[in-house]
Amino acid sequence: MSKVLLEVKDIFVNVEEKEILKGLSLSINEGETHVIMGPNGAGKSTLGHTLMANPKYNLRSGSIIFDGNDITKEPTDKRAKAGIMLTFQDPIPVPGITLGSFVRSAIEQRTGKRIRIWDFKKSMKSTLELLNMDESYTERDLNVGFSGGEKKKAEIFQLLMLSPKLAILDETDSGLDVDAVKTVGAGIRAFREQGGTLLIITHSTRLLDSLEVDKTHILADGRIVTTGDRSLVDEVNTNGFESFIS
Amino acid sequence: MSTMEIKVNTLSSPTMSRLKLNNAIMTVSAPESIEKPKLTAADGIITGTRAYSGEDDKEIFGSIKEHVVSFSKDSNLLVAEYKISSDSTADAMLIDVADNTSATVVVNYTSSVRKGCGFGGFKFRTKLGKNSSLHIVQLSILPDGTLYTNIQGDCGDDSMLKLTTVCLGASKAYIGADCRLSGKNSSFDSETAYILGEGELLDMNYNCDHIGKRTHSLIKASGVMKAESMKNSRQTINFIKGCAGSIGAESEDVLLLDDDIVNKSLPVILCTEEDVEGEHGASIGQPDEEIVYYLMSRGLDEQRILDMLSAAKIQSAASRISHKPTLELIENYLGISEE
Amino acid sequence: MKEKTFVDDIDESIYDFRYDEDENDMLDRGITPAIINEIADEKHDPDWMRAFRLHSLELYYKQKMPVWGPSIEGLDMDQIVTYIRPKARMRNDWGDVPDDIKNTFEKLGIPQAERESLAGVGAQYDSEIVYHNLKESVAKQGVIYTDLETAMQDEFYNKMIQEHFMKLVPPTDHKFAALHGAVWSGGSFVYVPKGVHVDIPLQSYFRLNAEGAGQFEHTLIIVEDDAYLHFIEGCSAPKYYAASLHAGCVELFVGKRATLRYSTIENWSKNMYNLNTKRALVDEGGKIEWVSGSFGSHVSYLYPTSVLNGEGARSEFTGITFSGAGQDLDTGAKVIHNAPSTSSYMNTRSISKGGGGNTFRSEVRVTPKAKGSKSSVSCASLMLDSESRSDTIPAMDIRTKDADIGHEAKIGRISDDAVFYLMSRGLSEEEAKALIVSGFADNVSKELPMEYAIEMNNLIRLEMTGSIG
Numbered sequence A: 001m002s003k004v005l006l007e008v009k010d011i012f013v014n015v016e017e018k019e020i021l022k023g024l025s026l027s028i029n030e031g032e033t034h035v036i037m038g039p040n041g042a043g044k045s046t047l048g049h050t051l052m053a054n055p056k057y058n059l060r061s062g063s064i065i066f067d068g069n070d071i072t073k074e075p076t077d078k079r080a081k082a083g084i085m086l087t088f089q090d091p092i093p094v095p096g097i098t099l100g101s102f103v104r105s106a107i108e109q110r111t112g113k114r115i116r117i118w119d120f121k122k123s124m125k126s127t128l129e130l131l132n133m134d135e136s137y138t139e140r141d142l143n144v145g146f147s148g149g150e151k152k153k154a155e156i157f158q159l160l161m162l163s164p165k166l167a168i169l170d171e172t173d174s175g176l177d178v179d180a181v182k183t184v185g186a187g188i189r190a191f192r193e194q195g196g197t198l199l200i201i202t203h204s205t206r207l208l209d210s211l212e213v214d215k216t217h218i219l220a221d222g223r224i225v226t227t228g229d230r231s232l233v234d235e236v237n238t239n240g241f242e243s244f245i246s
Numbered sequence B: 001m002s003t004m005e006i007k008v009n010t011l012s013s014p015t016m017s018r019l020k021l022n023n024a025i026m027t028v029s030a031p032e033s034i035e036k037p038k039l040t041a042a043d044g045i046i047t048g049t050r051a052y053s054g055e056d057d058k059e060i061f062g063s064i065k066e067h068v069v070s071f072s073k074d075s076n077l078l079v080a081e082y083k084i085s086s087d088s089t090a091d092a093m094l095i096d097v098a099d100n101t102s103a104t105v106v107v108n109y110t111s112s113v114r115k116g117c118g119f120g121g122f123k124f125r126t127k128l129g130k131n132s133s134l135h136i137v138q139l140s141i142l143p144d145g146t147l148y149t150n151i152q153g154d155c156g157d158d159s160m161l162k163l164t165t166v167c168l169g170a171s172k173a174y175i176g177a178d179c180r181l182s183g184k185n186s187s188f189d190s191e192t193a194y195i196l197g198e199g200e201l202l203d204m205n206y207n208c209d210h211i212g213k214r215t216h217s218l219i220k221a222s223g224v225m226k227a228e229s230m231k232n233s234r235q236t237i238n239f240i241k242g243c244a245g246s247i248g249a250e251s252e253d254v255l256l257l258d259d260d261i262v263n264k265s266l267p268v269i270l271c272t273e274e275d276v277e278g279e280h281g282a283s284i285g286q287p288d289e290e291i292v293y294y295l296m297s298r299g300l301d302e303q304r305i306l307d308m309l310s311a312a313k314i315q316s317a318a319s320r321i322s323h324k325p326t327l328e329l330i331e332n333y334l335g336i337s338e339e
Numbered sequence C: 001m002k003e004k005t006f007v008d009d010i011d012e013s014i015y016d017f018r019y020d021e022d023e024n025d026m027l028d029r030g031i032t033p034a035i036i037n038e039i040a041d042e043k044h045d046p047d048w049m050r051a052f053r054l055h056s057l058e059l060y061y062k063q064k065m066p067v068w069g070p071s072i073e074g075l076d077m078d079q080i081v082t083y084i085r086p087k088a089r090m091r092n093d094w095g096d097v098p099d100d101i102k103n104t105f106e107k108l109g110i111p112q113a114e115r116e117s118l119a120g121v122g123a124q125y126d127s128e129i130v131y132h133n134l135k136e137s138v139a140k141q142g143v144i145y146t147d148l149e150t151a152m153q154d155e156f157y158n159k160m161i162q163e164h165f166m167k168l169v170p171p172t173d174h175k176f177a178a179l180h181g182a183v184w185s186g187g188s189f190v191y192v193p194k195g196v197h198v199d200i201p202l203q204s205y206f207r208l209n210a211e212g213a214g215q216f217e218h219t220l221i222i223v224e225d226d227a228y229l230h231f232i233e234g235c236s237a238p239k240y241y242a243a244s245l246h247a248g249c250v251e252l253f254v255g256k257r258a259t260l261r262y263s264t265i266e267n268w269s270k271n272m273y274n275l276n277t278k279r280a281l282v283d284e285g286g287k288i289e290w291v292s293g294s295f296g297s298h299v300s301y302l303y304p305t306s307v308l309n310g311e312g313a314r315s316e317f318t319g320i321t322f323s324g325a326g327q328d329l330d331t332g333a334k335v336i337h338n339a340p341s342t343s344s345y346m347n348t349r350s351i352s353k354g355g356g357g358n359t360f361r362s363e364v365r366v367t368p369k370a371k372g373s374k375s376s377v378s379c380a381s382l383m384l385d386s387e388s389r390s391d392t393i394p395a396m397d398i399r400t401k402d403a404d405i406g407h408e409a410k411i412g413r414i415s416d417d418a419v420f421y422l423m424s425r426g427l428s429e430e431e432a433k434a435l436i437v438s439g440f441a442d443n444v445s446k447e448l449p450m451e452y453a454i455e456m457n458n459l460i461r462l463e464m465t466g467s468i469g
Helices: A044-051 A076-082 A099-111 A117-130 A135-139 A148-162 A178-193 A231-239 B289-296 B302-318 B324-334 C033-042 C047-062 C077-084 C099-108 C112-118 C125-139 C148-152 C155-164 C175-183 C416-424 C429-440 C450-465
Strands: A004-015 A018-029 A033-037 A057-066 A084-087 A166-170 A197-201 A215-220 A223-228 B003-008 B024-029 B038-041 B046-051 B065-071 B076-084 B089-097 B102-111 B119-128 B133-140 B146-155 B160-167 B172-181 B187-196 B201-210 B216-225 B230-239 B246-256 B262-271 B276-285 C144-146 C189-192 C218-223 C228-234 C249-254 C259-268 C273-275 C277-282 C287-296 C299-302 C305-308 C314-323 C328-337 C343-352 C357-366 C373-383 C389-398 C403-413
Touching (some): A018 A197, A044 A166, A044 A197, A076 A084, A099 A117, A117 A178, A135 A148, A215 A231, A223 A231, B024 B119, B024 B146, B065 B076, B089 B102, B133 B146, B146 B187, B172 B187, B201 B216, B246 B262, B262 C373, B289 B302, C033 C047, C033 C175, C047 C175, C148 C189, C189 C228, C249 C259, C277 C287, C277 C314, C287 C328, C305 C314, C314 C328, C328 C343, C343 C357, C343 C429, C357 C403, C373 C389, C389 C403
Parallel strands (some): A084 A166, A166 A197, B076 B102, B089 B119, B146 B172, B160 B187, B201 B230, C189 C218, C218 C249, C259 C287, C273 C299, C287 C314, C314 C343, C357 C389
Antiparallel strands (some): B003 B024, B038 B076, B046 B065, C144 C189
């Protein structure tokens, strides 16, 4: 039996005055891949940002246990250091900070050790190759002037470089062409092979074709309404969400 | 040691007096010595000294001799290293750039004392020949003290005056430049970056007169303000009748890290010519919440994020500097050196 | 000698726009306390107002002329003194009204009675009736809409006026505010009680006073909590006075969650020095909306100021200034964020033509109290020829980190391509340019009631092509 990595217990979350998550619970074991599907506005992205402690999302009750520790009150950077990473649906441009120097700083902060520039460049190389990214990417300002596909690749690049315990992928396949979906898929498989745990938030199934899925959850009206295995993905594909919403 | 009050950074178009931006009053002790800088340049570039012949700032420079600098070959470099001590010092240069010549002047202001810097006043008057270019790089890393620097430029046809100013320290810094784009197709490109530490003052006055046809200017300032710091930024683009086809832009980008700051900006565009395009843009505020959250979500703590965002404000100006030792001074200061 | 300000918790420097000492004095002492007493007698001033006038006169003597902005050296104070004396007050004569003014009336199709009123020759009989009807219809809602002199005869309103009069624009503010305090005459007093929504815009145009008034008119508007008012000042037709100074004053008090929209089209005759001071104090959750069109006058200094003094107070300023031959118009706006979560928005356009001078001058101040405030300023200038001048002098003074400040300014010319495109559809060059300029001015025309928007567009056409047909 593998151990529980993430345990979400009955959380209620507001955005401004509006209640979005209404008693959501979820449990993910180490090394598993979970998929959260659901119609637009069900609260899928809210779940991702709540797990990452986005200050705009107000957790009113419930608790979040990660890796045996209660992180309900922990701020964003502490959760990241503990091993959670959320890839953003629309990553924020940060002028003046290059992708390379940023990732290096982030690794240094996690490990508390300085990394020599040449060692770092070497470690980036194989990851860049895997993702079909030119080395010059890392010299560009983080997400500034990146196309939609480039932004998503840069997020997966960070995922592989930072190698968190749990990756939450928020609509990673949206806005990608067929080739980019393949590249990003390869990146996600590599993360899984490293032993990473995945929570994939999506409303389409393109990215899931090449991935092993342990559990599928349907999120509707702020709650998990159904949990099943991989076959649930195919069911949604054929019938849509209607049958899951009472 | 006598103290004097000197009016500097005077605005060409005075506005409401109550804003207190029409000029700056600098209180300094009279310069006692002519600064003997470490000047590094190829033979023949520094041709001698003569009595200061400038029209203005005579209170500071009236009694000193200025270096006469003449660039006449390509890829010329002059490095001036000023060490500010507890005394008041001043120095001036008259720089002539011959036709078809491109040159760089790198000026570093550092201190020879750990604390208690005095006043340093520096003036660079430049004249650019046809199709020439001059890049003046200024870096200030002083623990305290008062710094006054002023650059004047007169640009001939097809020439370019480029200024890169990085201000990382000085209790009070008064930085100014005044460029006349007399020749057609001439241009002025100024970028200033600063980090104002606790209680520091930066007072800037950039002015560009578009006189020749199809002249271009860019006056840019970006920086970071910490507790109890004060910044005055004056930017003036003056399109003078006859400068048809000219384009000018001003921009300001200020990151405010603390309360108790005083941040004043006055981006002026004056225009008596129809056929021009001028614009100004400013963005002033604290770090963007979304950026902070995004960077935090990758495990950086708040202090580290603020340091990175501060360094980012310097990055664009620093990337214009190719003089390695100066770049290293900046990187060491910001703690972003590669090794 | 500082005046006590209306709201004690604002630090006084916010209002205290006094000039520095290096500015030189120009005006003599042609206006004497005896003249001021004559004015007070004629107007049956209450004692406090007489004392206020005399005190303002003292301040007027002491204060200096501004050293920035357009030259006002041509201002003939002797002539103005003559006009200020009530007993010796000279009447304008229709025969003396300059031809260009008469021509403009003709082109704009102004009825003769109105022409005489606009030229300061006669009172305005037609609109008296409109005014009285309007006054009575809003009176049913408890709204007072009258002139200050009349209102001061009522004990209750006299007290209200005493509490507010020149507290927002104190006579210490600048030399012409002091002059105004001493010699003011005419203007409007509007009081909108709590929660009252005034549906019809009130228009000062309908209640121009007797001839000659309006040069030093004082507008005092108090909109109580949760109330709404739209007040329209001026009209597009040029206003002419032989004495060439207009030093009016507008003070607006906007209560909690109240909204006041203040629209102005000013078109002073081209001999006028327009040194007008307008200011609004906005309380918690309240909103001031300025819509301002500045045409005409020889010289203008005009910067309507919003003091956002309560949490969540807002201001919007939309303005256009058109400057032609012989004109130097220095206009803009100021906003002072002095409470948390306040927001301001400024959008201005200026047009310079035929040797006219235009200056956009602004100030955005954010005090340390104004955490969470937002300000956005956008100004655009159009140069129609190289005889003209267009300057942009915007200032920002930010004193808290928790503020979001955006500013953009642009200057340029009419695109040749656009003119060519319109000409290819059969418009003359003049017409094409007039059309483009009207489009450029649409930030203001969109905000005006339709009849005013049409009048403003006519005015632009007239300035651009010499006719409105």
